[in-house]
């Protein structure tokens with residue numbers, strides 16, 4: 227691992243300064259933060275010299291693992307060539323990356339670059355509204371999302387988010403977002419038992435569009451699988467059915483691939499797993515493996531073409547951000563995608579998922595494990611206090627499993643507070659480059675944390 231120079235500042239000093247100056251993301255202020263100093267492959271090291279397997283790839287994002295020299299070199303080379311140019315004009319790394327993303331998307335898309343997943347979703351909302359405006363349907367402005375979904379922290383993307391706890395104290399958010407129940411088979415919101423599924427969760431979109439009025443609905447936004455909201459894997463045919471409903475009502479389908487994209491699903495993008503063809507795809511995290519901030523809103527070519535209609539005044543998109551599509555970030559993304567391709571990390575992700583599926587089977591019988599859900603190499607373990615009643619695990623029980631894993635050297639995550647009492651899904655989403663030994667370590671550690679001997 228590349229170690230930073232720590233001699234200039236003592237550990238105590240560092241922690242004091244952290245407490246004094248740094249406002250941490252989404253963390254209670256009395257928490258004792260881990261200070262990470264270096265990383266290599268799937269492993270990170272903290273300021274005390276402890277090594278941990280980064281079982282969440284940071285925040286579902288370091289797909290190629292840590293410490294990749296070739297990405298650092300690509301960034302340095304681009305900085306020396308030209309570090310900044312706007313996308314009001316163009317530059318070489320953006321052109322190459324937009325072309326490469328078309329290959330990855332397996333379709334004809336035009337790409338608008340931004341900085342974060344939240345930004346990419348905001349741009350998607352603006353494009354969808356403007357499209358309908360220019361297409362003779364200016365009243366189509368609303369978006370339908372799902373309860374438990376997370377789509378970002380800005381006022382529009384938080385509006386799309388279906389997790390009450392994240393919104394309280396920040397409302398009113400952007401107007402025009404409504405939510406339908408998620409495909410949550412373990413606790414079917416429609417009360418169906420296994421085997422009796424009528425996919426009412428997909429039909430709920432048709433109901434919502436009808437109730438809201440199709441003339442008022444611009445788009446639907448969904449992740450292929452709700453990840454941060456608890457790893458909710460939909461039944462077969464769900465996404466295609468939602469797409470049919472969207473097409474029927476002239477509603478654009480926006481697929482948020484911020485987590486599911488770039489191999490996490492075991493395919494290039496999560497919607498590929500379900501045979502859907504979104505009108506708009508948003509992406510971030512794994513595009514650069516988080517080595518540099520970058521996101522994108524990829525828009526179907528036919529939709530983009532409608533913004534080129536010179537007979538309509540001002541038909542272009544009036545949206546700009548200073549850093550979006552920064553040349554260094556685009557060069558980083560190209561180097562990252564080259565690694566994903568060369569090392570065949572998309573199929574590696576599928577393999578990791580198969581290992582989890584097979585080797586974690588003993589967990590299913592554990593009294594605290596209600597359900598285990600997989601999507602590519604992403605894994606969710608829903609904890610319950612009691613298997614029979616499915617009473618969700620209390621926060622302290624969830625925290626105890628996370629702490630046990632950490633004590634054993636494995637960092638795992640949990641879903642956000644979707645609704646009070648439902649932050650009970652452990653999440654695991656390791657780098658796609660994880661070695662056989664890394665995967666064995668994750669499996670063995672999880673089994674040990676649940677006191678199961680492999």
Ligand code: PLP
Pocket residue numbers: 285341342343344345347376377378379449453454482483484485510511
């Ligand atoms: N969409 C999804 C599905 C996410 O998980 C996230 C972040 O975790 C976002 C959007 C927002 O991305 P960012 O944090 O880069 O704004």
